[in-house]
Amino acid sequence: MSRIAYFDCPSGISGDMALGALLDAGAERSLLDAAVEALGLAGEVRIQTRREERGHLGGVRVAVEWDEGPSRTFPELQKRVRDADLPEVVRDRALEALDRLGRAESAVHGLPIERLHLHELGGADTLVDLVGAFWLLDSLGVGAVYASSLPAPGGRFTAPGTLRVLAGTGATLEPDERRAELVTPTGAAILATVARFERPRLALEAIGYGLGARRDPGNAVALWLGQPVEETATVSVIETNLDDMAPNLLAALSEDLLAAGALDVTITPVLMKKGRPGQQLSVLADPARAQELARMVMARSTTLGLRMTPATRLLAGRRVIEVETGTGRVRVKVKELEGRPVEVAPEYEDCRRLGGDVAVVMRLAAEAARRELGL
Numbered sequence: 058m059s060r061i062a063y064f065d066c067p068s069g070i071s072g073d074m075a076l077g078a079l080l081d082a083g084a085e086r087s088l089l090d091a092a093v094e095a096l097g098l099a100g101e102v103r104i105q106t107r108r109e110e111r112g113h114l115g116g117v118r119v120a121v122e123w124d125e126g127p128s129r130t131f132p133e134l135q136k137r138v139r140d141a142d143l144p145e146v147v148r149d150r151a152l153e154a155l156d157r158l159g160r161a162e163s164a165v166h167g168l169p170i171e172r173l174h175l176h177e178l179g180g181a182d183t184l185v186d187l188v189g190a191f192w193l194l195d196s197l198g199v200g201a202v203y204a205s206s207l208p209a210p211g212g213r214f215t216a217p218g219t220l221r222v223l224a225g226t227g228a229t230l231e232p233d234e235r236r237a238e239l240v241t242p243t244g245a246a247i248l249a250t251v252a253r254f255e256r257p258r259l260a261l262e263a264i265g266y267g268l269g270a271r272r273d274p275g276n277a278v279a280l281w282l283g284q285p286v287e288e289t290a291t292v293s294v295i296e297t298n299l300d301d302m303a304p305n306l307l308a309a310l311s312e313d314l315l316a317a318g319a320l321d322v323t324i325t326p327v328l329m330k331k332g333r334p335g336q337q338l339s340v341l342a343d344p345a346r347a348q349e350l351a352r353m354v355m356a357r358s359t360t361l362g363l364r365m366t367p368a369t370r371l372l373a374g375r376r377v378i379e380v381e382t383g384t385g386r387v388r389v390k391v392k393e394l395e396g397r398p399v400e401v402a403p404e405y406e407d408c409r410r411l412g413g414d415v416a417v418v419m420r421l422a423a424e425a426a427r428r429e430l431g432l
Contacts, residue, residue, distance in 0.1 A: 059198060059199065059200025059201065059285075059395055059397065060197060060198045060199050060200065060262070060282055060283065060284060061199065061200065061201045061202070061203065061257055061259050061282075061283060061284070061285050061395075062194065062197070062199045062201070062202045062203070062280060062281065062282055063202075063203045063204070063205070063256065063257055063259065063280070063281040064078070064202070064203070064204040064205065064248065064252065064278055064279070064280055065205050065278065065279040065280075065281065066204060066205050066206075066207050066208070066240070066278050066279075067205070067208065067275070068208065068239060068269065068273075068275055068276045068277060068278065069207060069208050069238075069239025069240040069241075069244065069269075069278070070204075070207070070239075070240055070241075070244035070245075070247070070248065070278045071186075071240075071241040071243060071244040071269060072121075072182065072183065072185075072186025072187070072189075072190065072241065072243035072244055072247065073118075073119045073120065073121055073182075073186060073267070073269075073270070074119075074244065074267040074268065074269050074277065074278045075186070075190045075244060075247050075267055075278065075280075076089065076119040076121075076186065076189050076190060076193065076267060077106070077116060077117035077118055077119045077265075077266070077267025077268055077277075077278075078116070078117070078265040078266055078267030078277075078278050078279065078280035079190065079193035079194065079197065079265060079267070079280060080106060080117045080119065080193070080265065080267075081116050081117040081264075081265030081266050081267065081280070082197065082263045082264060082265030082280045082282050083197065083263050083265070083282075084193040084196055084197055085193075085196060086106060088189065088192050088193055088196055089104050089106075089119075089185070089189050089193075090104065091192070092143075092185055092188045092189045092192055093185055095141040095142050095143055095188070096137055096138070096141050096184050096185065096188060097137065097141070098123075098181050098184065098185065100124075101123050101124050101181050102121060102122070102123045102181050102182065102185055103121075103122045103123070104119065104120070104121055104122075104185070105119070105120040105122065106118070106119050106120075109268050110268075111268050111269070111272065111273065111274055111275055111276045111277055112273075112274025112275055113274070114266060114268075114274070114275055114277055115266065116265065116266025116267055116268045116277050117265070117266070117267060117268065118267075118268040118270075119267065120270075121182035121185050121186065122182075123181040123182055130171065130172065130173065131159045131170050131171060131172075131173040132171060134155060134159075134184065135152060135155060135156075137184065138151050138152055138155060138184065138187075138188065139152065141188070143188065143192065144192065144195055146191070146195055147188060147191045147192045147195055150187075150191040150250050150251060151184075151187045151188045151191055153250050154187045154191075154246040154247060154249070154250040155183075155184075155187060155246075157222050157246045157249055157250065158183070158218070158222060158242055158243070158246050159173055160221070161217075161218045161219075161221035161222045161242065162218055162242075164221055165217045165218050165221065182243075183243050186243050186247070187243065187246065187247065190247050191247075191250075191251070194251070197282060199282070200395065200397050201253075201257075201285070201393075201395075201397060202248075202251040202252040202253070203252055203253050203254070203255055203256065203257045204228075204248045204252040204253070204254050205254070205256065206228075206229040206230065206231045206254065207223070207228055207229070207230055207231065207239075207240050207245075207248075208230075208231055208233035208235070208239045208240070209230035209231060209232060209233055209239075209240070210233045210234070210235050210236060210237065210238075210239060211232070214235070214236055214237060214238055214239070215230075215238070215239075215240065216238060216241070216242060218242040219238075219240050219241065219242045219244075219245045222242055222245040222246050222249050223240075223245050223248075223249055226248075226249045226254070227253065227254045228245075228248070228249070228254045229254055237271060237273075253376070257285065258285065258286040258288060259281065259283035259284060259285060259286055260283045260284045260285075260286055261281060261282070261283045262282050262283045262284065263281075263282040263283075264279060264280065264281050264282065265279070265280045265282075266278070266279055266280075267280070285395045287371060287372075288371070288372045288374070289369055289370065289371050289372070290369070290370045290372065291344060291367055291368070291369060291370070292320065292341055292342060292343065292344065292367070292368050292369075292370045293341075293342045293343070293344050293347035293365055293366070293367060293368070294339065294340070294341060294342075294364075294365070294366050294367075294368050295339070295340040295342060295347065295350060295351050295354060295363055295364070295365050296337060296338065296339050296340070296363060296364045296365075296366075297337070297338050297354060297358065297360040297362070297363035297364065298327060298329055298335055298336070298337050298338075298360075299335055299336050299337075299338060299358060299359060299360060300329050300333045300334070300335035300336075301359050302336075302358055302359045307324060307336060307338070307358070310338075310354070310357050310358055311324060311338075313353070313357070314340055314350060314353065314354070317346075317349070317350060317353060318342070318343070318346050318349075318350070319340050319341065319342055319346075319350055320341040320342060320343065321340075321341040322338070322339070322340050322341070323338075323339045324336050324337070324338055324339075325337045325339065338354065338358065338360075340354065341370075344367070347365060351363060351365060373392050373393060373394055374392070374393030374394065375390060375391065375392055375393065376390075376391050376393070377389065377390055377391070377404075378391055378426060378429065378430075380422055380425035380426050380429060381425060382411070382418055382421040382422050382425060383421060384411050384412075384413065384418065384421075385410075385411040386407075387403050387404060387407040387408055387411070387418070387422040387425075388403075388404040388407050389401050389402065389403050389404065389422055389423070389425075389426040390402045390403075390404065391426070391430065398430045398432060399432075400432075401423050401426040401427060401430070401432070402423075403418075403419045403422035403423055403426070405419070407422075408422060
């Protein structure tokens with residue numbers, strides 16, 4: 058089973074802080090040297106790691122130092138990553154993160170992305186931070202990444218590049234009174250590429266702290282590693298069999314039960330005593346609402362009695378993304394197991410609204426979602 062990782066970022070995140078947290082959580086230091094070698098930067102970049110404290114909090118501080126090297130254009134940076142001897146998932150994520158940075162910096166500086174140079178993306182350390190972070194995550198067997206909300210000081214302390222990297226990712230920004238850059242563009246790009254900005258359920262296995270350069274107490278990002286915990290809930294099932302209720306009234310009752318807070322309502326054809334055809338009305342309810350909904354069934358149907366039983370409800374993970382179909386944007390529900398997407402379902406109403414053949418629009422939306430999710 059793949060692990061899940063959660064970055065807790067009360068003091069923000071940078072590329073070197075992410076590397077430190079991953080190392081402190083158990084990743085191998087040698088992979089950082091391998092990243093430098095794979096990128097062909099051995100003559101330019103040196104990596105220092107050491108244990109330090111920020112107040113009463115201990116963790117790993119990573120310092121990526123580099124000599125002034127040749128000025129490289131953005132396409133040259135992309136080629137350096139593409140040509141590197143890296144695991145495929147690491148290469149793909151690094152290229153995606155680099156692209157996010159490039160587009161953000163292009164907008165900030167008003168330059169075509171092809172004319173951006175390495176210094177505008179932060180230096181050779183940017184490449185090492187990106188490739189190193191994704192390689193360390195992969196080495197730890199992480200299948201899904203999550204992140205907390207991010208602190209956002211006002212004025213110049215939250216860089217325009219950082220905001221552009223995070224725009225549209227679902228990241229939540231919390232006002233912060235500290236007068237320092239807490240989230241760097243590189244740290245933002247790492248999270249924007251792989252993380253969902255929510256807190257997962259997990260069985261904790263390890264935790265690591267990556268320390269920032271400032272000596273402020275608590276200046277660290279925490280990484281929680283663990284196994285996903287299946288989401289279960291106790292629910293009440295309310296059931297009754299009916300053979301003497303008009304179909305239109307039964308349909309109205311179903312709608313009213315849902316409006317009153319039922320989790321689900323189904324009507325199933327059944328064969329009752331004396332060979333009579335009938336319907337089984339089943340209502341799924343939160344235990345706190347079960348009595349209220351049961352009284353509603355008694356009062357609004359022809360039943361003389363009903364059954365109420367507790368049940369355990371096992372839920373797959375789910376989220377909603379938006380995709381472009383070529384004729385408009387469509388919301389798509391994503392089903393997840395163990396933190397990984399496994400199936401998609403376009404929203405019917407969105408597809409219907411775009412007009413044309415609904416089946417074609419739904420197929421295009423599903424294909425676009427699968428491409429975006431790598432399914």
